[in-house]
Amino acid sequence: MPPRTDTRERILDAAECLVLEGGFSAMSIEKIMEAVQITKGGFFYHFKSKDDLARALVERYGERDTSLVQSMFERADTLSDDPLERMLIFLKLYEESTDKLYLASPGCLFASFSYEIREFSDDIGKFIREGFLAWRQLTLSRLEEIARQYPPTVETDLPELADMFMCTVEGGLLMSRTLGQEDILPRQVAHYRRYLRMIFRP
Amino acid sequence: MPPRTDTRERILDAAECLVLEGGFSAMSIEKIMEAVQITKGGFFYHFKSKDDLARALVERYGERDTSLVQSMFERADTLSDDPLERMLIFLKLYEESTDKLYLASPGCLFASFSYEIREFSDDIGKFIREGFLAWRQLTLSRLEEIARQYPPTVETDLPELADMFMCTVEGGLLMSRTLGQEDILPRQVAHYRRYLRMIFRP
DNA sequence: GAAAGATAACCGACCGGTTGGTATAGTAAT
DNA sequence: ATTACTATACCAACCGGTCGGTTATCTTTC
Numbered sequence: 001m002p003p004r005t006d007t008r009e010r011i012l013d014a015a016e017c018l019v020l021e022g023g024f025s026a027m028s029i030e031k032i033m034e035a036v037q038i039t040k041g042g043f044f045y046h047f048k049s050k051d052d053l054a055r056a057l058v059e060r061y062g063e064r065d066t067s068l069v070q071s072m073f074e075r076a077d078t079l080s081d082d083p084l085e086r087m088l089i090f091l092k093l094y095e096e097s098t099d100k101l102y103l104a105s106p107g108c109l110f111a112s113f114s115y116e117i118r119e120f121s122d123d124i125g126k127f128i129r130e131g132f133l134a135w136r137q138l139t140l141s142r143l144e145e146i147a148r149q150y151p152p153t154v155e156t157d158l159p160e161l162a163d164m165f166m167c168t169v170e171g172g173l174l175m176s177r178t179l180g181q182e183d184i185l186p187r188q189v190a191h192y193r194r195y196l197r198m199i200f201r202p
Numbered sequence: 203m204p205p206r207t208d209t210r211e212r213i214l215d216a217a218e219c220l221v222l223e224g225g226f227s228a229m230s231i232e233k234i235m236e237a238v239q240i241t242k243g244g245f246f247y248h249f250k251s252k253d254d255l256a257r258a259l260v261e262r263y264g265e266r267d268t269s270l271v272q273s274m275f276e277r278a279d280t281l282s283d284d285p286l287e288r289m290l291i292f293l294k295l296y297e298e299s300t301d302k303l304y305l306a307s308p309g310c311l312f313a314s315f316s317y318e319i320r321e322f323s324d325d326i327g328k329f330i331r332e333g334f335l336a337w338r339q340l341t342l343s344r345l346e347e348i349a350r351q352y353p354p355t356v357e358t359d360l361p362e363l364a365d366m367f368m369c370t371v372e373g374g375l376l377m378s379r380t381l382g383q384e385d386i387l388p389r390q391v392a393h394y395r396r397y398l399r400m401i402f403r404p
Numbered sequence: 405g406a407a408a409g410a411t412a413a414c415c416g417a418c419c420g421g422t423t424g425g426t427a428t429a430g431t432a433a434t
Numbered sequence: 435a436t437t438a439c440t441a442t443a444c445c446a447a448c449c450g451g452t453c454g455g456t457t458a459t460c461t462t463t464c
Contacts, residue, residue, distance in 0.1 A: 007438080022320035025227035029424065039440055040425085046438095050424065107317070114380045115309070115317045118224030129381060154396075160389045163377060167390050171373025175365060178316045179331060187362045188369050194356075195397050209413075231450065242451080244414045252450065 008046045010036050015057055020107040024054060024116050054113070054120055055127075061109040062131045069138065072097070083145040084200050090142075091193040095186045102182045108173050136162045150200040161196070168192045210248045212238050217259055222309040226256060226318050256315070256322055257329075263311040264333045271340065274299070285347040286402050292344075293395040297388045304384045310375050338364045352402040363398070370394045 014035035018027040029043055029050060036043075047053040076090035110128050117125050140162040147158060172185035216237035220229040231245055231252060238245075249255040278292035312330050319327050342364040349360060374387035 005438085023225055023227055023318040025225055026318060026321050028422080030422085039442090041427095041441075042439055044425070048425095110380075111376055112317045114376060115314045116225035116228060117380075119228050132377070132381060157389070160393065163386055164390060164393055167373030167377055167386070168369060169373070170376050171369030171371070174313055174316060174372050174376075175334070175369055178312075178319075179334060184365055184369070187359070188366060191362065191366055191397070195393070195400075198397075198400050207413090230448075232448085240413095241415050243416065243453085243455095246451070247413060250451095 007036065007038060007042065011038070011043065011046060011053070012056060012060055015053055016061065016105065016109060019057065019109060019112055020105055023112060025119060051121055051124075055124055058109065058113060058124055058127055058131075062127065065110075065131070066134060066138075068097075069094075069135070073138070073142070083142065083149055084196075087142050087146060088193060088197065091189060091196070095189040095193070098186045098189065099182070102176065102185065106173075106182070107177050108170060111170050111173065132166060135166060139165050146196075146200055152199050153202055154199070156199055161199075164195075165192060209238065209240065209244065213240075213245065213248055213255070214258060214262055217255055218263070218307065218311060221259065221311060221314055222307055225314060227321055253323055253326075257326055260311065260315060260326055260329055260333075264329065267333075268336060268340075270299075271296075271337070275340070275344070285344065285351055286398075289344050289348060290395060290399065293391060293398070297391040297395070300388045300391065301384070304378065304387065308375075308384070309379050310372060313372050313375065334368060337368060341367050348398075348402055354401050355404055356401070358401055363401075366397075367394060 011032060014032050015027060018031055018035070029040065033040060033043060047056065072093045073086075073090055076086045076093060079089050080086050110131060113120065113124070113128055117128075136159070140159055143158045143161055147156075168188050168191070169185065172188035175188075176182050176184040213234055216234050217229060220233055220237070231242065235241060235245060249258065274295045275288075275292055278288045278295060281291050282288050312333055315322065315326070315330055319330075338361070342361055345360045345363055349358075370390050370393070371387065374390035377390075378384050378386040
């Protein structure tokens, strides 16, 4: 059998899936070996430890997630010039994408890791925190742009509103996962969208 | 030394704390033994397996949580006759209580278990799901009462609005935990409160 | 009221299995 | 020669769980 070149990625795929299913601690290296059909030597050729795998996992997830959100923001930007309209379009795109997103990975790796945070070295926790903060900042700068053009009538804390998007997505994902109702997340995003519209365009 | 009668509770306390810190899988019985200052025999006298402990843990958490929410609803009911006002008062009470709640246990045990759901026997997963559904129903019946008196101008799906409270709390808890900013959860509850007011009393 | 028995609460050595991780020799393609 | 593994053997640490005792306290019997 010729050696493949995508083994590292396949390990990460299987690991991500296993983490989302039962958590990081429950994911043994043997389960990965079985899923990817490699031996122990093969695994440790690519990752020097389980902690190393965890780091690679969050890094890949972080990159993919931000690039997805980024590209959706850019797509929304091509569809309107108005900052509020752009945000509303983005949220609509996000809402629609959650269907496929959910099937691909029904859960957030960052959230999953957050609940086992004591298991990892500090730098992984730091990476996750920074990932969330970057997400928050991305939303916040959009909201600030909106607020300049549409000053809200009621006093509104914009960072809180940025947090609200993260909370909506994370909360929605958890409830979708736990209750097995995949439409919860998109419906909650729709409510966030409506809330924004009510605030900025009463 | 006389045998104590509260060991079972002390085990549950320590276990709950450990689960919220690093997840259930990462919580070994030896860690509990150390925290409670008992031996292995002592632990297995009270719980016949780790799975048995998990069951006891979610049951106790479920009871405490629903009784807390229930009592807060009842307290709100004594402060107003208007169904909308009652809900808004309840949310204010909930918002204020999260300070102490957070210090006592910075996280939701149900959420933590949800991310490791494959680790447990099915009945535990079922119990968690039913717990969430009961919570949803509790909120929903209140919202229905409000909607009868204050028909919303924009068409609003009430079950979704009930889900939104759960999502807000769970999302807020996760973000509070992960970012180490305990005010995120109460601020998000306040936004949910404002959204409800905007919907039912424009 | 003292001895005997029952019981609840707990101790700690031990067991088999699993875990993350290492070592080493070999292979097949580039 | 380097890369990308396979195959097998192995290790120490840790894991959940068992089991035969032990201790303190309450209860019953004489």
